[in-house]
Amino acid sequence: MQFKKYQHLERYGTDDVTDIEFGEVLIFPKLDGTNASVWLDDEGNVKAGSRNRELSLEKDNAGFYEYILSNENIKNYLEAHPTHRLYGEWLVPHSLKSYREDAWRKFYVFDITIDKGEESVEYIPYDIYKPLLEEYNLDFIIPIAKVVNGNYEAFLKSLDKNQFLIKDGAGVGEGVVIKNYNFYNKYKRQTWAKIVTTEFKEIHNKAMGYNEIKAGKMIEEVIVDEYCTEAFIEKEFAKIVNENEGWTSKYIPMLLGRVFSELIKEETWNIIKKHKQPKIDFKTLNHLITQKVKMTKREIFS
Structure with a gap:
């Protein structure tokens, strides 16, 4: 397999994710780290990528590639599942500094895909990949809630529940990601939605008469x-x-x-x-x- 960029998360409410709320939806915490991926190439070598490119030891995305090459659990997982590509967040400091000290410099898987051709991929649902990752003791992002036929208000409530890896009393995380594994948008793409905490606060302030x-x-x-x-x-x-x-x-x-x-x-x-x-x-x-x-x-x- 070759490097493949992760999908762009669409803002909830835009055309690309219209009707994503209908059916069973999982709401995940959105981490404020750096996007990363791991896979095996055609020779069975462990490869890693940032959001936009394949990594090397010289340009390794804040130490991510070195971390991956030394992680036997990830190597063993990929050798057992060579068609899987792991996408996740390499948690290094960005704008949000309120994560627990023991959370930094770890790779938290948030999606696993199987390539279905040059452009097409299949996303493995959380309930299927969770036990696979647990078997190899890999870190992953845990959903905040499961919602059936949700709405904007229901998703907003999840923002205040995003305490994943956050220090006690240090507020909430960056936002949430909304996934419906049965949803394909009008362009026939399987796409996820996001709501970012700072955006929610700005919307709230405007509703209260500020920042108009x-x-x-x-x-x-x-x-x-x-x-x-x-x-x-x-x-x-x-x-x-x-x-x-x-x-x-x-x-x-x-x-x-x-x-x-x-x-x-x-x-x-x-x-x-x-x-x-x-x-x-x-x-x-x-x-x-x-x-x-x-x-x-x-x-x-x-």
Whole structure:
């Protein structure tokens, strides 16, 4: 098998996950680490990947590849199940620092797939892969709840129950992931939904009369307010730090470019739908995003 990128989690309520709530749904904690994967190549060698590429010992995703190569349990699992690909979260510090001390630098499996061709994969349901992982003493993310024919309010309640690996009294996790193993969207893709805790708080604040968008704002300002959040910026900053095993000022252009490009890739469709195909000046948008990054990360621009 070759490297295969993990699916993009869609915001709950968007077209890509319309009707995912109907039927039996599992709600999982969303960890704030770095996306990673493990598989066997055609010669039986253990391989590992980050979100976007296959890893090497020189570029090993904050120590992940070295960890995998020294983990006999993962090797034994893959040798017993050579068609399986493990996706999970390598828990190293990003924007959320409230995980227990004993939780860091471990690989928590959140999905297992079987390749069904160049593009197609089959997701193995949690109730099937759970005993397989337990047999080899591998770490995995445990669901918060099972919901049948749920709704937005039911999923929001799970946000406050996300205490997975969190220190006592240190709040809640990054958010939740909603999985329905029988759901395929209108594009015939098996897709999961997400709700992020910071987004929920912002929605709640707006409902209470705070942070309302003022009349007369340019659409580019509205986009930055809604989507270029401090949490979003901190997450991209943490990715760069982990990829490069540290931070220096030479990465500032990378950070500015990364925040802009990732926002465009992740949110363009949502912006088009919410704001009815707005006319956007991307030069202005890029300028405003750069300002927001500089305000959020003052310490690295001083």
